[in-house]
Amino acid sequence: MSDGADARRVVVVGGGLAGITAALRCADAGLPVTLLESRPRLGGLAFSFRRGELTVDNGQHVFLRCCDAYRGLLDRLAVSDKVVLQPRLSIDVLRPDGRRARIARLPGVPAPGHLGAALARYGLLSPADRARAVRGALALRMLDPADGRLDIRTLGDFLRSHGQNRAVVDALWGVLSVATLNIDPDDASLALAAKVFRTGVLDHAPAGDVGYADAPLGQLHSDAALAALRGAGVDVRLAHHVQHVEAGEAPSVTVRHRDDVAVVPAAAVVLAVPPRAAFRTVPALAATAAAPAQELGTSPIVNVHVLYDRQVTDLPFAAGVDSPVQWFFDRTVTSGLATRRPGAQYLAVTVSAADEIIDTPSRQVVDQYTAALARLLPESRGATVLDAFVTRERHATFRQSAGSARCRPQTDAAHRSGATNVWLAGSWTDTGWPDTMEGAVRSGVQAAEAIVRGMGARSVAASADVGAHVGADVGAEAGRGAGTR
The missing domain is CATH 3.90.660.10 (Polyamine Oxidase; Chain A, domain 2)
Incomplete structure (x- = not known):
């Protein structure tokens, strides 16, 4: 291993939310960091592009009040003023026949009663089906997302076994689960669904308030991220294509930029890319504990x-x-x-x-x-x-289907089982969360903290700690009581 900064340099491969987070956390801890991104921008799958005179987001990306890691990243990027966060959960639901309903929480009412009025008045369901929905909510609240046995069962199977008919699933549970899990309830992992409904809706009243960008995603996840990374001293190299990562005691990264090929030495490498790219870049991963991730659809x-x-x-x-x-x-x-x-x-x-x-x-x-x-x-x-x-x-x-949990590796799976000094990051790793912006940020935090601990670097500032937001929000909600708006 070379002397100087390279002896402690962290190379982050991938400039999505996981890579941005890992790079910032390591840099904030005093480590030299290089971030390599193949695209000419940052942000991964949450980005913007120009179409004529307009700025277009590639898709709508939302978060919830309980997404404290993602909200912490927004704070770190100084763009929290560029998002909207509902003061209170309110979702209008429309039908082609003109009927509409609203999923909204009552102010000052603790969970799960905060949704009682919404379910009782949910006009897209018959009175009998509204009663079924209440029973379904209570059954979901009894689930433990950390119970590994839930992952081999589907959400659809669980709902049917608790009296939820097709009308209730289509008009209520499916509205939320398909959007968050990106898969039909009959295929979705019950463990991930339990995480969505318990953490996001049923455990804490304010947790499910909806947030979304009030500016183009590129301003948040690319422009602001680039400024924050460079301000933290990170060597950001856009349009640099990583061809190969050599794991080991002195890992190295072979990278191509235009016609030039260079080798970047490192003390640690964070692979913040999708599984297919990770295994292509580091073939040695196939012989580590991360190998089952190759089966993730x-x-x-x-x-x-x-x-x-x-x-x-x-x-x-x-x-x-x-x-x-x-x-x-x-x-x-x-x-x-x-x-x-x-x-x-x-x-x-x-x-x-x-x-x-x-x-x-x-x-x-x-x-x-x-x-x-x-x-x-x-x-x-x-x-x-x-x-x-x-x-x-x-x-x-x-593909967040039943049985997918066994394919999601821990961020240190490669490092501890053959690909030394290579850590994994991305919402596909085992964060305990579905594949969301929150999951991506948490994975970056986990990888960075493991590296920081291993190198004996100073602790990261407490203001960026995961968990800083939701506890404060829940406490504030309890203090405001019925006067909340």
Whole structure:
């Protein structure tokens, strides 16, 4: 191993949320860090691009109040003012026949009673089905997400065994689970579903309040991240393609930039890339405890972007039931459309678990979803579509099916079982969370903390600690009581 900074240098491969987090945590602990990203930007799968005069997010990425690690990253990037976080959970749910309902929590009421009124008044279900939904919520709240036996069972099977019929699943549980797990309830891991419903909805009243970016994702996850990384002293190299990582006591990273190939020495390497890239870059992983990750499949997400010549809804976002439109979000302001064409509106439709349409020609997808929006939003029927296009993420998440837990390695799995000084990061690792922005950030924290401890570096600032947010929010909620808004 070389002298000087290289003797302690951490090389992070991948500039998504996991890589950004790992690099910042190591740099904040006083370690020299190099971050290598193959794209000309940071942010991974949560990014923006230009389409004419507009800035378009590749898809809608939301978080919940309980996502304290991701919110901690937003603080570290100094962009918490560029997101919206609901003061209280409120989700409008629409049907093509004009009926609508709302999933909302009562202020000042502790869990699980905070959702009692919403379930009792949920107009998309019959009174008998509302009673079933209450029983289902109580059954879900009894589950322990850490119980490994849950992972071999599906959410759909559990719900049916507790009296939840198709109407309740489609109009309630599926609305939330498909969006968060990117897979049908009949295939979804019950363990991951239990994490979603308990941590995100049922255990703490404020936990499920919805947050989303109030600016293009590129400003948060690329521009601000790049500034924060460089401000922390991280050597960020964009458009650098990592070809090979040599594990061992003195690991090295072979990287190509344009026509130049170089070797970057390191004391530790964080692989913050998807499994397929990790195993291609470090073939030795196949002989480590991380090997089962090669069996992780993927699930796609499709987004349909529709620009109207007028406002067709005043909802910032909503879910759909009995409609191909699972969710839509108003991106008029963040895209720049409000400035470029006052009075027009831009809706982005998110379709999770999109296996059936991932290969459908864009024109067919646009026709199908603009027609579906017209059935949900009467005001859109007389509007002119100025533009419509489709974005696709074929490998948006790992396939969060029953039995997937055994394929998710710990961040130190490679390091302790053959690929010495190589750590894994990414939402596909065993974070205890589904494949989300929160999971990605947590994985980066875990990898960085293991490296920091191993090198005897100073502790990371407490202000970035995972858990700093949700406890404060829950305490504040309890203090505000019925006066919360």
